[in-house]
Amino acid sequence: MSVSIQQVIDSLRNKYPYAIGEIKTFRGEVSVFVKRELIREICSYLKKEFDFKFIVDITAVDYLGRKTPRFEVVYYLHRFGPDFEENIRIRLKVEVPEEDPKVYSVTSVWSGANWLEREVYDMFGIEFVGHPDLRRILMPEDYEAFPLRKDFDVRNREPSKRSFERALKEGT
Amino acid sequence: MGLNTSPIFGGDGFITTKLSAIANWARKNSLWPMPFGTACCAIEMMGVFASRFDLSRFGAEVARFSPRQADLMIVSGTITYKMASVCRRIYDQMPEPKWVIAMGSCTCGGGPFDSYAVVQGIDEFLPVDVYVGGCPPRPEALIDAVMKIQKKIEMQGAPVL
Numbered sequence: 559m560s561v562s563i564q565q566v567i568d569s570l571r572n573k574y575p576y577a578i579g580e581i582k583t584f585r586g587e588v589s590v591f592v593k594r595e596l597i598r599e600i601c602s603y604l605k606k607e608f609d610f611k612f613i614v615d616i617t618a619v620d621y622l623g624r625k626t627p628r629f630e631v632v633y634y635l636h637r638f639g640p641d642f643e644e645n646i647r648i649r650l651k652v653e654v655p656e657e658d659p660k661v662y663s664v665t666s667v668w669s670g671a672n673w674l675e676r677e678v679y680d681m682f683g684i685e686f687v688g689h690p691d692l693r694r695i696l697m698p699e700d701y702e703a704f705p706l707r708k709d710f711d712v713r714n715r716e717p718s719k720r721s722f723e724r725a726l727k728e729g730t
Numbered sequence: 731m732g733l734n735t736s737p738i739f740g741g742d743g744f745i746t747t748k749l750s751a752i753a754n755w756a757r758k759n760s761l762w763p764m765p766f767g768t769a770c771c772a773i774e775m776m777g778v779f780a781s782r783f784d785l786s787r788f789g790a791e792v793a794r795f796s797p798r799q800a801d802l803m804i805v806s807g808t809i810t811y812k813m814a815s816v817c818r819r820i821y822d823q824m825p826e827p828k829w830v831i832a833m834g835s836c837t838c839g840g841g842p843f844d845s846y847a848v849v850q851g852i853d854e855f856l857p858v859d860v861y862v863g864g865c866p867p868r869p870e871a872l873i874d875a876v877m878k879i880q881k882k883i884e885m886q887g888a889p890v891l
Contacts, residue, residue, distance in 0.1 A: 697847070698812050705846050714846055718811035725815035726855075 561637070561644050563588055566608055574600060589649040597633075597652050598662040598688075604635060604648070605667055612636040613664070614647070616674035618654075618682045622708035627655035629684060633664070654684055663689040681706035700724060754887035757801070757827070758880040761790040764800035764824060766817060769807030771834035774866040783869040788876055797823040802879060804872075805856070806833035810847045818855050827888035831875045832858045835865045 570578055570590065577600065579591030592600055604610040614634035621628055633650040652661055663686035664671045675686040676695040683704035686692055694701060698721035703710055763785075767775055778785050785791050790802065797803075797820045809817055821830070832852050835841035838861045840850035852858060859882060860875045 703846075710846075712846055713844055715811070715850075718847055722811040722814050722855075725812075726818060729819070 560641065561608055561639060561646065563646050563648065566604070566646065566648060569607065570600065570604075573603060587647070587649065589651055591651050591653070594652050594654060594661060597631075597650070598664055598667065600650070601633070601635070601664045602667045608637055608646075610635040610637045610646075610648070611668075612638065613668040613671050613674065616664075616671060616678055618678045618684055618706075620682060620706065620708045627653045629654040629656070629659060629682060631661050631678065631684060659684045660687050661685075662687050665689055680704075683707065698722075698725065750887055750890050753890045754883050757888070758883040759789040761788070761802045761829075761876065761879065762792045762794075762800045763790055763802045763804050764797050764820065765793050765795070766803055766805045766820060767807050768805075768809060768813060769834075769836065771806035771836070771866040774869060775804060775806045775833065775872060778869045778872045783873060785873065785876065788873070788880065790876055797821075798825065800824050801828045802876075803828065803830045803856075804833055805830065805837045805852055806866075808836040808841065808843060809849045809852050811849055812847070814849050814852075814855055817852065821856055829859045829879050829882070830856055831860045831862060831872070831879065832856075833862045833872060833875070834867060835863060837861075838863060841865060 567581060567588065567590070574596060577593040577596040579593070581591070582589045612635070614636050616634075617632050619630045619632065621630065631652045631654055633652075635648050635650065637644070637646050639645050654661060659682075661684060663675055665675065666688065672689070672691065673695060675689055676692060678684055679686060679692055680694045680696050681704060693699060697705065698718075701717055701721050703714070703717045705712070765772065765775055777783055779791060779793050794800070801824065803821055803824065805817065821828070832838050836843065836848070837852045840848055844850070849855070860878045862871050862875045864871055
């Protein structure tokens with residue numbers, strides 16, 4: 559059975575008619591807006607039915623002052639087809655409001671999502687419900703800010719300095 | 731200092747000097763670097779240690795990652811605040827007397843990284859003896875820095891006991 563991106567989209571539309579929002583195609587790349595509550599189900603459906611066995615990346619975007627809801631969490635999925643044409647990459651987007659920055663974790667679908675979700679949590683403060691070990695991954699563990707949020711001044715070194723001084727004092 | 735060959739003293743020849751002078755002479759010609767490489771400058775530092783530039787000509791080739799056996803710290807590469815406490819701890823583990831070379835723009839003043847995570851110059855938390863600019867500096871520049879350290883040891887020295 560050969561698989562095409564159109565088949566994937568049609569099947570998603572049939573299976574989850576209410577959970578699939580806008581579908582955008584730009585230069586051959588497909589983005590699918592997905593309802594926040596169903597991201598884990600949709601991911602596991604795509605993995606089981608269409609063999610999207612590789613989670614390429616999970617990241618987020620902060621649209622502060624440009625649109626509400628403020629955040630979008632972005633998932634890049636890949637399937638390795640036996641033929642070249644069957645190598646399919648799809649992008650899922652989940653809108654996350656500022657008041658309740660939480661998404662279900664997809665670590666139960668791909669264990670590789672573990673550190674990717676930790677990075678999104680570290681940089682944007684979006685919590686992944688059901689994540690086995692949601693700690694900061696890049697910044698110091700006692701860091702107080704989320705540096706990739708648009709309302710964080712990128713030159714503000716004060717939180718880093720405080721963590722550094724604490725680390726010096728405690729000798730860790 | 732003087733070479734004595736008088737037959738009254740046995741005629742074998744011996745040198746009179748100060749203990750501090752001979753200790754500092756030995757120190758300056760057998761620097762043991764602790765390479766603290768965190769970024770691309772470290773590649774250039776490896777080039778300095780390797781055969782083409784050969785830092786062992788200056789007696790400073792024993793580069794082991796062992797702070798307790800080192801007296802020259804070469805900090806080469808971007809230092810973030812998360813790394814800074816580690817860097818300071820390594821420095822504290824080195825026995826006195828010790829010297830520090832800040833290699834590259836990042837260690838001297840943050841380099842291009844004016845950001846929330848990067849230390850704007852390692853002299854925020856370390857006493858630096860020689861700054862080497864460049865991104866990365868040429869191996870000759872690092873050799874020059876080592877020679878400046880040698881000159882500093884020769885001129886100022888350090889307590890022997």
